[in-house]
Amino acid sequence: MQIIQCLHTAILVSNLEKAEYFYGKVLGLTKVDRNLKYPGAWYQIADYQIHLMVDANFGNQKHNAEKWGRNPHLALGVVNLEEAITELQKHNYPIQMSASGRPALFVHDPDGNIIEISQR
Structure with a gap:
């Protein structure tokens, strides 16, 4: 395969x-x-x-509440991470910067699904 x-x-x-x-x-x-x-x-x-x-009964559970990136997540790439931060903060979405030091953040969608946004 x-x-x-x-x-x-x-x-x-x-x-x-x-x-x-x-x-x-x-x-x-x-x-x-x-x-x-x-x-x-x-x-x-x-x-x-x-x-x-x-799924009306869906309730996402974080396994690691401290480090959002250590949970199942979807990763997306952006051109400018600062623009992403500004947009997310404008809409009052809490973010967590990547603990690795690379230009990336984690955010939750309204159901708690974790999205990683990395500068490319």
């Missing part, structure tokens, strides 16, 4: 409206059309997609 591409990541959310605000407005991702029978939203990043799937 030769894996040649990562296609998408599926993320469970309990409130689609709040999740769409975070992924679409705060992170600025492009929403794409989807023709499926279950509630959710898809977002495109180059050749990769994030699939939000609604």
